[in-house]
Amino acid sequence: MTLFKRKIRAFAARRHEWFARPSMRWLAPHLDQPAFWAFNRRKVAMGVAVGLYSGVMPGFTQKATALALALMLRVNLPAAMVVSLYSNPLTVLPLYYLAYRFGRCLLGETGPATMTAPPGLFSLGPAEWLSQMAAWLLNLGWPLLVGMPALGVTLGAAGYLATRLLWRWAVVSAWHGRKVKCESS
Numbered sequence: 001m002t003l004f005k006r007k008i009r010a011f012a013a014r015r016h017e018w019f020a021r022p023s024m025r026w027l028a029p030h031l032d033q034p035a036f037w038a039f040n041r042r043k044v045a046m047g048v049a050v051g052l053y054s055g056v057m058p059g060f061t062q063k064a065t066a067l068a069l070a071l072m073l074r075v076n077l078p079a080a081m082v083v084s085l086y087s088n089p090l091t092v093l094p095l096y097y098l099a100y101r102f103g104r105c106l107l108g109e110t111g112p113a114t115m116t117a118p119p120g121l122f123s124l125g126p127a128e129w130l131s132q133m134a135a136w137l138l139n140l141g142w143p144l145l146v147g148m149p150a151l152g153v154t155l156g157a158a159g160y161l162a163t164r165l166l167w168r169w170a171v172v173s174a175w176h177g178r179k180v181k182c183e184s185s
Contacts, residue, residue, distance in 0.1 A: 009039060011078070036070065036077040045163040047076030049156035051083025056095060056152035062087060083159070095151070100140060102154075103147025 035043070047070060054066035062084050070080040087095055119132035137144070 035074040041167040043076040047079030048163045049160040050080040052159040053152035053156035055084040055087035099147035099151040103143035
């Protein structure tokens with residue numbers, strides 16, 4: 001067993017200690033199930049797909065979406081939660097622009113795609129900022145609304161396939177390494 005695999009299994013085994021704490025005990029019946037911590041290629045690949053899909057969602061819903069989908073689909077929960085971290089304040093605008101362009105492409109819109117800057121948070125009062133933010137989002141409209149889930153599904157499918165292929169490559173390499181080692185002995 002590789003060092004990485006031992007570390008992952010040790011991490012997953014500590015979950016019983018976490019859920020034994022008084023503050024976490026109420027979560028144990030829901031989250032302390034073997035299906036959510038299984039370290040096999042199907043569960044991890046689906047966890048990666050769920051995390052990549054959830055990472056495209058608006059910032060405050062990413063973790064909730066990853067958690068809900070992981071629980072509903074019974075996939076590897078740590079993989080889903082960790083992979084959704086690819087979306088952060090540095091990557092959110094490029095992701096949303098990509099989702100906007102992807103949505104325009106899917107809707108068949110042509111012409112120059114211009115995405116105006118969002119309203120500044122600190123230059124306006126809270127009520128005025130919310131109304132301008134709503135107007136900004138409505139201006140982006142359908143391309144962004146269609147593009148975000150479509151980009152999430154596309155990234156999730158690519159992540160699923162990449163995880164399955166990399167896992168398969170690692171297994172075949174290990175088999176080959178053991179075969180060569182046995183033949184040389």
